[in-house]
Amino acid sequence: MRPKTTYILTDAFARAAEAPTPPRPDIRYFDKKEVGFCLRVHATGRRTWCVVGPSAKTNQPSLATLAHIDNLYAADARNQAKHWKRKAERGQSLAQERAANRELRKVSVSATITVAKLAKEFVQNRRDIGCRPGTVYQ
DSSP states (O other), X not given: OOOOOEEOOOHHHHHHOOOOOTTOOEEEEEESSSTXXXXXXXXXXXXXXXXXXXXXXXXXXXXXXEEETTTSOHHHHHHHHHHHHHHHHTTOOHHHHHHHHHHHHHHHHHTOOOHHHHHHHHHHHHHHTTXXXXXXXX
16 A cells, blocks of 8 residues: 655645546545545545544445535544544444435424424415304405
């Protein structure tokens, strides 16, 4: 395994980092401040913040993508990397956490109240309290 060169990862560095040339699929630029935190630049130009930490099952290094560089500042991504590494040290799986978050988002989307639902409920309540038909929609 070749030695890792480390950099101070910033938003400006992330935008300016060189993409690999084919056939190499990606380059990982590791952070000097936070061990395991890296910028992954794909040959296509896609740039993501990642964290490398032990897998909860195998204790082997695993790579987890935190976010695209346009969606998260470098400092915030570094803090998330610290958070994920602490969880991994306690035996919690990043994959399990992400699956749980996905389920929460599904529930919150299905429980969303729309204007149409509110309007229908309003009209029904007006009818239930005995409003005349002409005043139900006012």
